[in-house]
Amino acid sequence: MSANQLAVTIDDISEANAPVIYVKDGLKPFLQAVKEEVSSQVPDLKTAKGRERIASLAAKVSKSKVAVEKPGREYLKRLKEMPKVVEAELREFVDAMDALRDETRKPLSDWETEQQARKDKHVDAVQAIHDFCADLTDVSAADLLESITLVEAVQMGDHWEEFETEAARAKESTLTKLRAALATRQQYEAEQAELVRLRAEAEAQAQRDREAQIAREAEDRARREAEERAQAERDAATKREAEAKAAADRRELELTLQAEQAERQAVQAKADKLAAEQRAEQDRIAAEQRQAEAVAKAQRDEIARQAAEAARVKLEAEAREADLEHKKKTNRAALEAFVAGGMTEECAKQAITLIAQRKIPAIAITY
Numbered sequence: 001m002s003a004n005q006l007a008v009t010i011d012d013i014s015e016a017n018a019p020v021i022y023v024k025d026g027l028k029p030f031l032q033a034v035k036e037e038v039s040s041q042v043p044d045l046k047t048a049k050g051r052e053r054i055a056s057l058a059a060k061v062s063k064s065k066v067a068v069e070k071p072g073r074e075y076l077k078r079l080k081e082m083p084k085v086v087e088a089e090l091r092e093f094v095d096a097m098d099a100l101r102d103e104t105r106k107p108l109s110d111w112e113t114e115q116q117a118r119k120d121k122h123v124d125a126v127q128a129i130h131d132f133c134a135d136l137t138d139v140s141a142a143d144l145l146e147s148i149t150l151v152e153a154v155q156m157g158d159h160w161e162e163f164e165t166e167a168a169r170a171k172e173s174t175l176t177k178l179r180a181a182l183a184t185r186q187q188y189e190a191e192q193a194e195l196v197r198l199r200a201e202a203e204a205q206a207q208r209d210r211e212a213q214i215a216r217e218a219e220d221r222a223r224r225e226a227e228e229r230a231q232a233e234r235d236a237a238t239k240r241e242a243e244a245k246a247a248a249d250r251r252e253l254e255l256t257l258q259a260e261q262a263e264r265q266a267v268q269a270k271a272d273k274l275a276a277e278q279r280a281e282q283d284r285i286a287a288e289q290r291q292a293e294a295v296a297k298a299q300r301d302e303i304a305r306q307a308a309e310a311a312r313v314k315l316e317a318e319a320r321e322a323d324l325e326h327k328k329k330t331n332r333a334a335l336e337a338f339v340a341g342g343m344t345e346e347c348a349k350q351a352i353t354l355i356a357q358r359k360i361p362a363i364a365i366t367y
Contacts, residue, residue, distance in 0.1 A: 222287030233276035
């Protein structure tokens with residue numbers, strides 16, 4: 001193949017056609033063309049012209065080499081710089097495409113964020129319903145009734161959107177648990193009240209027994225004292241009779257006139273004995289009266305104690321009712337303040353309930 005047969009000659013190599021020339025086996029046609037041109041001539045070494053021709057052909061080979069190598073080296077230099085250019089161009093292109101992608105997806109991303117926030121709000125509201133029965137340990141019947149009222153006040157409707165079924169199940173489940181807990185707690189509190197009543201009755205009976213024992217002891221003591229006094233009077237009378245009889249006997253021996261005096265003394269002694277017996281009877285009656293008065297006083301004291309206990313129970317019940325009413329008024333004022341501040345009534349009730357149950361750190365309702 002000759003250089004004239006090439007679509008591009010060595011002298012035509014340029015920056016524009018370098019990419020199609022400097023490829024695998026791309027320079028072989030040029031090498032072949034130079035070889036054919038050189039080998040087609042056989043100069044005579046014996047002549048000066050022939051030797052000059054050989055030198056000229058060799059010089060032309062060198063020139064052709066330079067003509068091919070120089071643009072090749074320039075092309076190779078550009079190829080070495082090309083990755084940096086391509087990398088920078090690709091980086092700029094990728095960044096621009098990412099920004100365009102994000103801008104294109106932004107409406108969808110905003111919508112997804114809005115939907116997630118909406119769902120989170122419903123999930124939180126459903127969880128708030130479940131939280132009413134999260135911990136029912138030692139919760140009073142009054143508090144359980146208040147929780148039931150608050151849960152029953154939760155309205156179902158389109159505002160729950162696709163969470164209405166889940167909210168309804170949560171409400172039903174929570175009410176079932178709260179009502180079961182209320183029944184158990186009411187039974188417990190009734191049993192405790194019955195125990196208090198039984199203890200009060202036992203204490204009252206013990207007090208009555210003590211008072212009866214005191215009355216019996218007082219009666220026995222009064223009877224013993226009366227018997228002792230009566231016996232003392234009888235002993236004194238007997239002694240006086242003996243002394244009177246002895247004196248009468250002595251005086252009967254002495255003087256007849258003294259006999260009359262002795263008789264009068266005997267009469268007086270009988271009168272004294274009768275008076276002593278009357279006094280003993282009066283003492284007995286007085287002892288019985290004191291006993292009756294002691295029993296009556298014990299009964300009056302018991303009636304007064306029962307009345308005081310009833311008054312105390314009534315005052316405690318009234319105090320509990322007043323405290324409950326005060327809490328309701330305070331909660332209602334807080335509810336109205338929340339609603340006035342822009343909250344819905346349901347959210348306000350939920351917030352008040354969570355604060356009252358001390359589930360919001362560092363926040364409390366002052367009653």
